[in-house]
Structure formats: structure tokens, C-alpha cells
Amino acid sequence: MLNGEQWTQLLLGFIEEASELTQQAEEYLLQLDQSPTDEEALSGLFRAMHTIKGSAGLFSLTPLVSFTHHLENLLMAVRDGAGTLSPALISVLLRCLDEVASMVALIDPQTGELPVDEQHQAQLLATLAEQAQGVPGVKPLAVEPGAEPAAAISGTGGAWHISLRFSADLLRNGFDPAAFVRYLGRLGDISHLALIDDTLPALAELDPESCYLGLEIDLLSDASKTEIEDVFEFIRDFCTLHILPPDSALDDYLQLIQQLPESDARIGQILVSAGLLTENELQAGLTVQASSEAKPALGEVLVSQGVVPPKAVDAALAKQKASREKRVNDAPIRVAAHKLDELINLVGELVISAAGAQLHAQKHGNALCVESTQTVNQHVEQIREVALKMRMIEIGDTFNRFHRVVRDVSQQLGKDIRLDIRGADTELDKSVIDQLADPLTHLVRNAIDHGIENAEQRAAAGKPAQGLLRLNAYHESGMIVIEVSDDGHGLNTARIRDKAIARGLIDAQANLSEHDIQRLIFAAGFSTAEAVSDLSGRGVGMDVVRSAIDALRGSIDIDSVQGQGTTFRIRLPLTLAIIDGFLVSLGDEHLVVPLDLVTECIELDASQLTRCTYGYIELRGKPLPCIDLAAHFGLPPSHTVRRNIVVVNFGRQQAGLIVDHLHGELQTVIKPLGLLFQHLQGISGSTILGSGQIALILDIANLFHTLHHSVEADSRTNQPRPDLTGS
């Protein structure tokens, strides 16, 4: 029996599958928008809707079934050549897909309940019906939900023959074969059905919860074999399934007769009564097979009768085998993300303990021991790499989502924009990709809204009427680079400068390079849009994008040429789980500074600094704000004579961190802080050193923030304001 948890698991599986399908459907639809006659996209779209409808039916998600049913109906009519998808119709269909996606998201996996906004759905369907008027034969609203358009399926003459033998556990696992028969009825017309109950015992010996049944079904349908197979997807483990296409060769039917457990005559009669074989064919066929002793395989029968040359049979068999093996090897396995996280976490522990073992071995000095721990370490390294790779997914899916954004936004603004995607196969850590979606959307919307000009402006500038937006991803020295570029009018540096001065972000006399001015748009509270539109420019602008990228330990940069376009370039680490750090210590405490933020290390001249937490030193003629980390974190004051300053860069700001000792680079696994310590300021995580000691990873962004505040507080008490912008 299926318990609640298993059911929830199944339902969760469906939710995941359905959201993937909806997304696929959207891609197909956008493809159709480009080329309305693309049959492959059309049938892909149809299949996606059909599968969602079918699976939703298995979970009794009636609203989803009836809604997708309308879409499926329309698509079926279009597919059968009854019309084409007009751009208006595609727009409505896109909104319908949104509704499907939101329904899927609203399914409660515990109860299987699905609340719906019926009014909204009715409106959508009414719009759909209106738009679909041009498509003859479609009356999306006239069809009762759940009623089947059996007439729409054009019979192709012969029937599919489907043989099912259920395993004893089928019913106990909560599957009802009748539900699958009902569902099969949606693919076409069941012309013939025989329930096989030959093995069903008398009442006294019956185990009522075991399944003793089989089904022989003949289906008039123009569905493909895969579609029919998919019907039984859920019970694949609980049944033996044979499917013969319409008008199969006599030998195929004979082979089926042989394969089924019942007597040859019994199955033969079923096939005869279904009209798939004639009595004579059956008798002749069975005699041939019966007469060859020891029942050779059908292939041999065919060969020996000279029907098929042996080579052809071999080739066909080899091909079957190869394709089966390939399917097994290449088939992806769905793994819950948290299981992968668990694995990576464990691998992280392993890295640490292996490093510890190596340290001890080296102390001990036993050469054999050192050697074997080294081998262990190498393998651990490899495991770590492989484990991290498992989290990598291609960025293409994320990029493809922007087809829709570009289409919607450009339509809204009346601009004609083409999206060009490159490097879709570049792989990136899944968690990074997830967190990247928002900032990317912001950049894309910005580019369409502010970057690319409207048609008249473009014509005046001598550019092609169609604007170009490009998303590109590639690897560059251990980092991932993602570019969002447009061929619009570029950034107006004069305007940015004026505005920055007006907002007090820079001094009116400041002498900044073009590039520095461009970077000002990332400053907090800066928004260049003069008119706040619905799309972007709500005052929260590029600074939000920048902090999102910062949170991913990445960086963002602009490249803009006036009149020619703008490119935003995001650089991200390959993974969030590992960091290249720089190890420093304060007394006995070890701290890690993210290595890519470190610009230089200098020795602290004790005479330079006043004994306070936040002070300044002079670095090459400029004031460098410094934090005495020991004082900042409330550690006992240092007694070390020689102290050091680690100069770190954060964005355009620069500051020094005063520490005791420098230990050098290390690559380390980041462990998040526990619940209790999550609100700690200035610390972003921890890691364990080979010696077993804990090192805290500094949150540089937060330290800069603190420093900034103390500097502002200082400046109010009439002290000279230090130039935080360094260089």
C-alpha cells in the first residue's frame, strides 16, 4: 500500500516534472513565435501539455487536468493543420502557461490539494477562445472538462496491440490498472479489451490484495509508441508491457504469443477476435514454431525460413542492445540537492581530516606513512573535484528563460529585440545559478528598457531596426564570466557624473576616468532613469545587482561605448563551497581573508598607528583606513612586536586589516556558521585547518560597512574625512 509519505514523494516528483515540462512548453512556444510552422516545436508543445494533463489525472488534480485539456485541444487542432498560431494567440498561450506553472507551484504536496483562481482561469480561457476563433474546429470552452475529444483522433486503420501482465504487488502499491485503461482511452479508442484472469484462483485461495490479472488491449490511436509506453510509466516496475504497432508483421504477433505466459491458443484467439490475425495466419504461424523442436528464438525461425537474412537480424539485435546500453549509461539520475550537499559536506570533512593525517605523518617522520597519506590526499582531492562537478549544471536553461523576458518586455515597450545566447553549455554551480537569476533579470530588463533605443532613434543613429541583446558565458582563469551586452546607446557618462555630484557621491572637482564614472551606477541609491518606468528604474538599481553578485563572491564590471552599446561582465567563482583564502592569525586565533580581495601585505610600523580600533595609516602618501581586528573582535591586545597589515580591496574601496602573523594561501572548504552564530557581524563562515583548529572566514563587506560608519561618526566630530576610495 502506498503510504502518505510515498504518495507525497510521487506528487513531488510530478510537481518537478510538470514545472520542467511547463518550461519546455514555454521554450517551444517561443520557438513557434519565431517560426510558426515549426512542426517539431508544435508537437513538443502538445506533448508537454498532454503529459502534464495525463500525470495530473493520476493525482486527481482536476483543475489542472481541465485547464491543460483546453490548451491541448487547441494545440491538437493546430497540429492537425486547422490553423496557425498567431502572435496574439501565442501571447495568450504564454499567459495560460504561466497559469499552469502557478497551478503546479500551488499544489500542496501533503494533501494533494490545488486551490485555483477560477475567475482568472475563466478569463484566460475566454481570451483564448476569442483568439482561437481563427482556428476552425476549436471550441475550447464548449468542451466539458474531462470529456474527451475522441473524434479528433483520426483513426489510421490498424490498432495498437498492448499486452500487460501485472505483478502481484501492483494493487498493494496503490495502483489501479483501471485508471491506466481509462487514461489510455484518452489517447484513442479502445477497440478491444480482454481481461486475462487465467491465474485467478477460487475465492478460498485468493489473496485479495494480490493482482492476478493481465490485459490485452487494442487501441485505435495515432499516438506514438513512446506516448503509449508513457501511459504505463508509473507502473513500469510492476508490469510486463508489450506493445505492437498497428499492422505489425505476422511474426511479431506470433512472437508476442510466445512471450506471454498463457497458452499460445488463448492469446491467439484474443488476437483473432480483435481482428489482428486471421485464424489461418494463426494456425500456420503456430505450426511453424511448434514444429521446430526446442522452440528456437523467433529470429532463427525467420532466418531459417529465409524471410530475413541473418546479417540483418544480427545487426538489428546489436543495434537494440547498443541503444539499450547507451540508455542505461547516459540516463541521468535525479538526486535531491540536499543529498549532494551532504556528500560535498562530507567530502569537505574528508579534506580536512586528510590534511590533519598528513600533518601528523609529517611530524612523525615515518616515510611510508607520509607517502601513503600523500596518496590518500591526492585521491581526496580528486573526490572533491568530482563531487563538486556533480553540482555543476549548464547555464543554458537559465539563459533560455530570458527569451520570454525579452519578448514580454520588448513588446511592452514596442521595441524589436533579438536575444542571442552564447556559451549555453558553460557549467556553473547550481546554487550560484539559482542566485544569479534575479540580478541577470535586472540587467536584461535594464538593457531593454534603458539600453536599447526605440526604432526611430536606432534609425537616426544608423543602426539596424532590430536591437540585439546578447547573453554570453565562458570560463576565464578559474572564474566564470557572464556577459549581458546590448547594442544600445551606451552609458551617458556626463549625465552619470552630474547626477553623482547632485547626490553627493563624488566631489564636483573629482577627476575621474570614464570607466570610474561608469562604475558609479553601482553606488547605493544611484538610478539613472529619469522616468521611473514599470520595468526598471524604481530607484533600486544596479547597487542591488552588485550586492547580489558580491554575495556570490563575484564581481561586476561595465564596458560601455557611447552610441555603440554596453556590456556588463559578471565574474563568479566556480563554486561557493570552496574558497581560496589567505590565512592570518591574531594571537592563537586564525582568520581567513578571501584571497581575491587581498591586494598586498605590509609590515605595520607601530609608530604610525594610534591605539584605537579604527584608525589610519599613510600608505604611499594616501590615508589608508585600518581596522585593528583584535580590538574589533574583542580579543586580548596583541603583544607581538611585529604586526602586519593586509590591504584588502572591496569594490572601489580599500582598507587595511591589522593582524599579528601572515600564514599564506590556503584552499579551504567553507562551512556555514550554525544557527546560533548566524547573526555574528564580520564573520561569514568557518573552516577547519589541517591541525584541527578552527579558522573564521572574515566577511569583508561587513567589515567595510562598520568601518564606513565609524568614519562617518568621526567626520561628524570634525576630524578630516579620509578618502575611502583609495587610489
Place this chain on the structure above:
Amino acid sequence: MFQLSHPTPGNLAMAGSLTIYEVSQAHHELAAVLHSESQVNAWRLDLSAVEELDTAGVQLLLALHKSLLHLGIVLETFNPAAAVRELLELLRLTHLLPPPAAQA
């Protein structure tokens, strides 16, 4: 909830659900009746109050039919509820339904 009532010999009525959840109980009760009642000529089974039926229930009916046939007893069903009729027609088991002429 499955209920089997057995007012007079040879007359039975099923009520409620006959699905995978109830088949064990139903099987138990039917087997008991079968044991005590193998002397009648026919079983008349009222299916009017069956609210829900699934393949497990159908299988039980088939096994009952088979066992009765073995004992030379005729199984006559009558007044099949809509759910019963729908499923038996779907599975082309019309011999478990009353013949068209005998429909009440």
C-alpha cells in the same frame, strides 16, 4: 466502509466501497457466506449501494464468480450502481452485469 448484508439464503447486497482498502474484509465475509451457502442454485447480488469500485474489487468479484461457477451456482448481479457499471464496462466484463433485458 464496506458492508455485506445477507438477509436470506442466496440473496446478498454490497454497500459502500469495494476497493483495495476493503477487499480483505470483503473477501473474508464473502468466503464465510460461500462456505455456509453452497447449496443454493443462484446468488443474487445487489450492487446498487456500491459507491466505489476499483480493480481489486473487480478481481474479487471475478474470483467469486469463478468459485460459484465451480460449485454450479449462478451469480446474478442486479441494480449495479453507476460506478460499478462504468468500471465493468470499461474492462469489458459485461458478464458480471445483469443481461440488458433483466435490468430493473
